[in-house]
Amino acid sequence: xxxxxxxxxxxxENRIALVPAGAEAxxxxxxxxxxxxxxxxxxGFPDALYKAVGAKILPNADKVWAKAExxxxxxxxxxxxxPKIREGQVLFTYFHYAADRALTVAxxxxxxxxxxxxxxxxxxxxxxxxxxxxxxxxxxxxxxxAKYLEKYFGGRGVLLGGVxxxxxxxxxxxxxxxxxxxxxxxxxGLGAHVTIMDTNLHRxxxxxxxxxxxxxxxxxxxxxxxxxxxxxxxxxxGVLLPGAKAPYLVTKKDLKxxxxxxxxxxxxxxxxxxxxxxxxxxxxxxxxxxDGVIHYGVANMPGAxxxxxxxxxxxxxxxYAIQLANKGxxxxxxxxxxxxxxxxxxxxKIVYPAVAEAFRMKWEDLAPHLE
Numbered sequence: 001x002x003x004x005x006x007x008x009x010x011x012x013e014n015r016i017a018l019v020p021a022g023a024e025a026x027x028x029x030x031x032x033x034x035x036x037x038x039x040x041x042x043x044g045f046p047d048a049l050y051k052a053v054g055a056k057i058l059p060n061a062d063k064v065w066a067k068a069e070x071x072x073x074x075x076x077x078x079x080x081x082x083p084k085i086r087e088g089q090v091l092f093t094y095f096h097y098a099a100d101r102a103l104t105v106a107x108x109x110x111x112x113x114x115x116x117x118x119x120x121x122x123x124x125x126x127x128x129x130x131x132x133x134x135x136x137x138x139x140x141x142x143x144x145x146a147k148y149l150e151k152y153f154g155g156r157g158v159l160l161g162g163v164x165x166x167x168x169x170x171x172x173x174x175x176x177x178x179x180x181x182x183x184x185x186x187x188x189g190l191g192a193h194v195t196i197m198d199t200n201l202h203r204x205x206x207x208x209x210x211x212x213x214x215x216x217x218x219x220x221x222x223x224x225x226x227x228x229x230x231x232x233x234x235x236x237x238g239v240l241l242p243g244a245k246a247p248y249l250v251t252k253k254d255l256k257x258x259x260x261x262x263x264x265x266x267x268x269x270x271x272x273x274x275x276x277x278x279x280x281x282x283x284x285x286x287x288x289x290x291d292g293v294i295h296y297g298v299a300n301m302p303g304a305x306x307x308x309x310x311x312x313x314x315x316x317x318x319x320y321a322i323q324l325a326n327k328g329x330x331x332x333x334x335x336x337x338x339x340x341x342x343x344x345x346x347x348x349k350i351v352y353p354a355v356a357e358a359f360r361m362k363w364e365d366l367a368p369h370l371e
Contacts, residue, residue, distance in 0.1 A: 001325040002032045004068025006061045007039035010075045012283035014042025014306035015313065017072040017093065022314045022321070024053035031325045032056065036064045043310040070329075072321060074313065075300055076103055087111040087347075090329050092321060094118055094133075097344055098245045098358035099272040104350070111348045113329055117317065118270075119243040119352060120342035127242060128338070129320070131178050132312035134267075136302040138182030138238060141265040144301075145171070145234040146190065148263045148287060148294050155294060156261035158233050161191025168192045169233040174220065174249050174274055176203045179238030179267045187234070188212050195228055225249060229257040237266035239274040243344070244354035246271040252290070260292035269297045330370045340366060 003026055005018045016039050018026075023033045033055040037047060047057045058064050065071065065084035073093035077085065079102075085091065087110065095116040097104045107114055117129035127134075142160075149155035149169065162168035171187040173180045176198030187194045188211065196211070197220035198204055208217045218224055229235075229250070235258075239246045246268040255277065266278040273279070277290045280299040287296050302309035320339055323332040333340035344352040349364040356363035 001328075002034065002067055002069045003321070003325060004034045004064040004071050005036065005039055006064045006071065006073065006081075007036045008042075008074050008303075009061075009080065010078055010300060010303075013075055013300050013303040015074040015303055015310045016040045016043050016045065016306075017074050017313070017317070018321075019043075019310055019314045020045055020049040020053050020055070022318045023050055023055040025318060026322060026325055027054045029322060029326055034058050034064050034067050036061050043306040045310070070321075070324060072317070074303075074310075076100070077107070079106075082106045082110065085110040085112050088113065090115065090324065092117070092317070092324065094270075095344060096270045097352075097355045098243060099270060101359050104345070104355060104359060104361075107345050108348045108350070112345075113343065113347075114345040115324070115329065115339070115342045116243070116344045116352075117342065119344060120320065120338050121242060122338050129313075129316050129342075130240075132316050133302050133309065134178035134238075134240075135182050136305060136309050136312060137267045138179040138236075139186050140301045140304065141179070141183045141236045141238070141267050142171075142186035142190070142234075144286070144296055144298075145236060145263050145265045148296060149233060149261075151261075153287070153294070154261060154289065155263055156233055156259060160187060160234070168214075170228075170231045171195070171234045171236065172225075172228050172232040173197070173236045173238060174225070175238035175240065175268075176200065176207050176217075177238060177240055179240070180236070181207065183236045183238060183267075184211060184215055187236075188215050192234075197224060197228075220249070226254065226257065229254060230259070232258060233262050235262070235264045235275070237264065237268045237274040237278070239268045240271065242354070243352050244271070245358050246274045248274060248276045250275040252276050255291040255293050258291075258293050261294070263294045263296065265296045267301065269299050273297065333366070334370055340370075343369075
């Protein structure tokens, strides 16, 4: 199979979908790998490293898209890339369709095959291709929140860990999954007082067993959230419904309960955000203020630490990419139910229910498309 890796063109996105070792593994399986010139530089992987393992460097994105039977990316194709997509071409990347109607409509029109990292799902419910980036984003959420609590950025001027004689910051984490757990670990490690909320009692029991003493674990409901907001210095949103739009747990009117200069970092922004006032921002302009509360809504947070993120992502995606390349997408999905759940759009048809539900569009079963 011919596999193409174009340079990411989303604002300040420095990751690349495949490290040289990954390219070497695919080439070792008998496939061709085409890398756009300079695509890996932002992550610290110059063209020479790809050439050394047998990948071909192409001068621009157009040539990569034209050559490839399967495109590997990090972020969803953005508008300038849509015309490059061909019918039947396999795209393996993060899509987050449920938060973007325009992208969904555009990719349906291409009649390509969209396999979304974020909806590949194991029988245990684990999302193996979302996990590494959720780990990065969760840890970064605490770092960024701590920064924007500083007075220079308009924050309350609160140090997360406090000092002897002065209480630490109050951190509220909505969602006890991968993002929430890693955000809470970082905040606890810095000495903050942390509250994690989730609706999964089994998960709450697990968190209660391994989180440190400065972390409280509380069941998530409307009243409990409202009770905590007036005390909260930093709110981190880590809610995820696989492939679907995130529910609003904090509304615009709820912001009036929060202290001026408090900070919201909504990692759920890729799926629409779990705070009603969340909107996507960029690394260049990461924050905005609503009712005195600072909002951080960068939709590609791991792009700020591309070296770590690229290595972590390729560790997770490469085994699936090899399956797709060796068997073709149809057979690979027939052989692996987890991978089949990653298929969102095929031949202009939405085959992932949560995406169809998000926009009240027609859904079709994937099975006939695998025949």
